Amino acid sequence: MGCSSSVPDRASGRSGGLNPENSAADSKNLRVKLVLLGDSGVGKSCIVLRFVRGQFDPTSKVTVGASFLSQTIALQDSTTVKFEIWDTAGQERYAALAPLYYRGAAVAVIVYDITSSDSFAKAQYWVKELQKHGSPDIILALVGNKADLQEKRKVTVQDGTEYAEKNGMFFIETSAKTADNINELFEEIAKRLPRPTSS
Amino acid sequence: MAERSIMLHILEPRRDAYGFALRPQHTHRYREYANIYKEEEEERCYKWKNFLDQVATSFQVCPLEEANTNILQAETSEHKEEIRSRRSSTGDDSTGSNSESVDTTDSSPTKLLEYPIEIQKRVVETWCQIRPSLNAIEIMMSSRVKKKIMKDEKTINGGDHLPPLEEAETLDGTSVANSEEDEACISGSLTRSTSATGAESRMGECMSNSVKPSKRDGVVAERVSHDQLFTWQEELECLVRGGLPKDLRGEVWQAFVGVKTRRIEKYYQDLLDQETNCSADNENNIPSGVPIKLKKQIEKDIPRTFPGHPALDENGRDSLRRLLLAYALHNPSVGYCQAMNFFAGLLLLLMPEENAFWTLVGIIDDYFDGYYTEEMIESQVDQLVFEELMRERFPKLVKHLDYLGVQVAWFSGPWFLSIFVNMLPWESVLRVWDVLLFEGNRVMLFRTALALMELYGPALVTTKDAGDAITLLQSLAGSTFDSSQLVLTACMGFLTVTEVRLVELREKLRPSVLAVIEERTKKGRVWKDSKGLASKLYSFKHDPGSPAEKKKKAAGADAGPCTPNLDDFLSGLAGDSETESLPDLQEQVVWLKVELCRLLEEKRSAVLRAEELETALMEMVTQDNRRLLSARVEQLEIEVAELKKTLAEKKEQEVAMLQLLMRVEQEQRVTEEARINAEQDVAAQKYAVHMLQDKYEKAMASLAEMEKRVVMAESMLEATLQYESGQVKATSSPRSRNQGSAQENQRKISLLPFALGWRDRNKGKSTEEPSE
Structure with missing residues (x-):
């Protein structure tokens, strides 16, 4: 975005040589930049907090700009994956700053709220945006959050699945409140990461 | 209010003296610093009292008092009317609206004296004049505001893409001085002290200084001599850097922002009436009302603004809602932007509702003009400016960050957009705001960020990957409890970072931001940030002179920032490529x-x-x-x-x-x-x-x-x-x-x-x- 035009050039130019940005380190210990995108109030920050700290705070703060957290998980094949998670602000105008954070990300998790069709539309906007401007080999995950609010559901599981399939995404419904599928989401992402060929 | 929060502090140790939640990992350090804060507070209370006494005695010589009391009377009567009209329009809603503003007034005895009638009747206040002892400061500051307002009236407000102020100035020789005056007026002493170091800034400054007296004489200094004002300003600057006393903060902020000068009577009430009428008439999107989208956003964010803060109960939230809706109506080019909810919430903790509104107007319309608009242009420009300053000041650190693949804007973006709210401990946030509001521009934003880099750069250099670097910086910034150290490092360590210099850098870097935005809005071509060879080539093709330049640059070893020139080409590319025929x-x-x-x-x-x-x-x-x-x-x-x-x-x-x-x-x-x-x-x-x-x-x-x-x-x-x-x-x-x-x-x-x-x-x- 704004800052992209001069700076990132350098960053990405250099990243190829010394420090591959997408995933790094050796074949046993992966490092992954992950960005969360989606409409305001769908629970992006809650998902991260649930995953990283195991907490859920129903009265969480508005995210201004973006916030960062990291978490390492161990997989069954004894590899570890360190997620460097950028949690972005949801309001539409902050989309102007989003490229700053999704640029160079290996994974984008696009979140919508199953009780809001607006947020599902917004998720589709993000998918398109990333297909256009994200890294070409970015892993996209579509997440329907607030799955505990079944009675208020507006977006069916089928809608989510179909859209995800059409766009070659991985789809899951989660609940940060009940911790449902939160770890599964990140484990699944970890499994899909390209492994650096051990040299 | 102050007493109440102190009480709460005692009752609930997880909140600080302002009633804000403390992170559990910080409670220990907060307790360590609580005593230091107390000592500092006592000291500054004493200093401020002396200063205000001194200023007040000088002012009493002038026939100012008379004028003030007149205004005051007018204000009180008008205020009563306001409340009456409010009651009729919003009913029950408004009666309980301001329990906290009542608290604020309770805590300041001078205000009680000013409004004996209101207090007797237990009428809730939405507007409140600041205490007379601060009038002097208000007058000092109001000159700045008056000029800004005049200028804003001159320039047509339409183009929020191109904030016209600076543009016009560079073109027009005489108005350069005029603009500089704004900050020279207030931070005159500051820029003056920097003139020894900043060679570039000296030019503009000399101009501004030479123009200043004549201009100012016409506006404010009819009564008080210029020299006197100047010495006061210098003293005031020192005091502000030392922090404002808690009890005075709300009112002094208003004086700094020039609330009284900005205020248009009944304007706020009219906005609220307009809003309620609109939503009553029609649920749909009426052009005169706040867009439904923004309303929804505000509604979403209200409970997420300082959740759990004791003052933001139902009444507090109603105030917050009214304030944000009124602002959205007042300035449709901004409307509502996340982050403003925090500013409004903070202001409501310190002052009555309408005062908070005008302070917010001052901050967003003036200090942060173009920051929170739909495109957030100035915010993006400032990120580039900050990075430029970082490269200049901390080349080693930036190199390390580059090596890790960390972009400065990743962390400076949230800092700037939130004006450090939620990023630093509250005491530090308020101290930064003190200086920022006093100076009337965003210089303090840069200086604080640079000070943070100065403080934590050495630690950052030790990190070994991007994640660790960001995590470390976030946690270090979050535990910057030594607010005096931060503010002094910021103010004294970066004297060459002045408004003049910032304006220069912004001018230089703005085109690249605008170009990118233009491209995005066109949504023409796929634009990749990691520009491929092809796109680079293409841009060279369109710029006959650039290859040579480029070569020189490459030979010049260190990769400096790309010229805006190049960026222009890159961005211009999208549009051109489709229309132009294939190149030879x-x-x-x-x-x-x-x-x-x-x-x-x-x-x-x-x-x-x-x-x-x-x-x-x-x-x-x-x-x-x-x-x-x-x-x-x-x-x-x-x-x-x-x-x-x-x-x-x-x-x-x-x-x-x-x-x-x-x-x-x-x-x-x-x-x-x-x-x-x-x-x-x-x-x-x-x-x-x-x-x-x-x-x-x-x-x-x-x-x-x-x-x-x-x-x-x-x-x-x-x-x-x-x-x-x-x-x-x-x-x-x-x-x-x-x-x-x-x-x-x-x-x-x-x-x-x-x-x-x-x-x-x-x-x-x-x-x-x-x-x-």
């Missing part, structure tokens, strides 16, 4: 070759550089390891010290216990001994009794024997007596024998009484003995 192929081949050579060269140098950097890094890492280790060791030492302390305490307790035990044991022993003694005594006594018994028996036995003997002796005595008496009868006839026998007799007679006496005595003894 041969030409393209030539360019391709040139480009390939250049790239190869670049690659080689990059590889070399990479190797260099790697070795440098290895060295750094070892050094860093040492530093980390020493930090670790320090921490561990502290822990050890703590542990030792607890150990010592435990030992003391143990010793005490031991002593107690020993005492108990001793006592036990003593009692045991006493018992044994007693037993021995008993035994001894028994023995003695036994012995006595024996003796008694023996004595009795001997007595019995003696008695026997006595009886025998008696009988013998009697026998001898009888015999003697017989003898006397027989010897009384012969005389010769008589003489001798008489002598013998005499002896016998003398023997007799002895024997008798002895017998008597013995008898007496035997009678006495049993009684013994």
Whole structure:
């Protein structure tokens, strides 16, 4: 975005040589930049907090700009994956700053709220945006959050699945409140990461 | 309010003195600093009182007071009207609307005096004049505001893409001074002090200084001499850097922002009425109302603004909602942007609702003009400016961040957009705001961010991947409890960062941002940030002069920031490419070759550089390891010290216990001994009794024997007596024998009484003995 035009050039130019940005380190210990995108109030920050700290705070703060957290998980094949998670602000105008954070990300998790069709539309906007401007080999995950609010559901599981399939995404419904599928989401992402060929 | 929050602080240690939640990991450090804050607060209360007294006495000489009281009266009467109209329009909603603004007024006695009528009636206030003692500051500051407003009126407000202020100034020679005056006026002393260092800024400054007196004389200084104002400003600047006293903060902020000058009577109320009417008339999107989208967003964000803060109860939230809706109506080019909810919330904690509105208007419309608009242009420009300053100030650190793949804007973006709210501890946030609002521009934003880099840069250099760097910086910034250190580092350490310099840099960097935005809005071509060879080439093709320049640049080793020129081409590309015909192929081949050579060269140098950097890094890492280790060791030492302390305490307790035990044991022993003694005594006594018994028996036995003997002796005595008496009868006839026998007799007679006496005595003894 704004800052992209001069700076990132350098960053990405250099990243190829010394420090591959997408995933790094050796074949046993992966490092992954992950960005969360989606409409305001769908629970992006809650998902991260649930995953990283195991907490859920129903009265969480508005995210201004973006916030960062990291978490390492161990997989069954004894590899570890360190997620460097950028949690972005949801309001539409902050989309102007989003490229700053999704640029160079290996994974984008696009979140919508199953009780809001607006947020599902917004998720589709993000998918398109990333297909256009994200890294070409970015892993996209579509997440329907607030799955505990079944009675208020507006977006069916089928809608989510179909859209995800059409766009070659991985789809899951989660609940940060009940911790449902939160770890599964990140484990699944970890499994899909390209492994650096051990040299 | 202040008292209430202090109470809460006592009740609930997880909140700080302002009622904001403390992160659990910070409670300990907060407690450490709470005392320092208290001391600082006392000191600054004293200093401010002195300053205000001094200013007030000087001002009383002038006929200002009169004017002020007039205004005041007008304001009060108008205020009453306002409340009446409010009640009729919003009903119950408004009556309870401002429990907190009542609190604010309660805490400041001067205000109570100003509005005796209102308080008696228990009418809730939405607008409140600041205390008269601050009028002087208000007047000092208002000149700035007046000029801004005038200028805003001059320039047509339409183009929020191109904030016209600076643009116009650079074109128009005379207005340069005019604009500079804004900040020279207020931070005149500041810029003046920097003039020694900032060569570039000196130019503009001289101009502004030369123009200033004449201009200002017309506006404010009719009553107070210019020199006096100037010295006050200098003193005030010092005081502001030292922080504002808690009780004054809300009002001084208003004075800084120029709330009184900005305020248009009934404007706020009209906005609210308009809003309520619109939403009552029609649920749909009426052009005059707040767009439904923004309303929804505000509604979503209200409960997520300082959640759990005691002052943001239902009434507080209603105030917040009204404030944000009114602002959205007031300035449709901004509407509502996340982050403003925090600003509005913060202001509502410090002042009544309408005052908060005008302060917010001042901050967003003026200080942060173009920041929170739909495109957030100025915010993006500032990110580039900050990065430029970082490269200039902390080249090593930036190199390290580049190496890690960390972009400065990743963390500076949220800092700037939130004006550090939620990013620093509250005391530090408020101190930064103090200076920022005083200076009337965003210089403090940059200085604070640079100060943070100065403070935490050395730690950041030790990190080994992007995640660690960001995590470390977030947590370090979040624990910047030493607010004085931060503010002083910011204000004194970066004097060359002035508004003039920032304006210059913004001018330079804005085009690139605008270009990108233009492109995005066109949504023409796929634009990749990691621009491929093709796109780069394309841009070269369109710029005949650039390859040579580029080469020079490549040869010039260090990669400086790309020229906006290039960016222009890059962005212009999208539009052009579709319309223009295909370029000449041969030409393209030539360019391709040139480009390939250049790239190869670049690659080689990059590889070399990479190797260099790697070795440098290895060295750094070892050094860093040492530093980390020493930090670790320090921490561990502290822990050890703590542990030792607890150990010592435990030992003391143990010793005490031991002593107690020993005492108990001793006592036990003593009692045991006493018992044994007693037993021995008993035994001894028994023995003695036994012995006595024996003796008694023996004595009795001997007595019995003696008695026997006595009886025998008696009988013998009697026998001898009888015999003697017989003898006397027989010897009384012969005389010769008589003489001798008489002598013998005499002896016998003398023997007799002895024997008798002895017998008597013995008898007496035997009678006495049993009684013994």
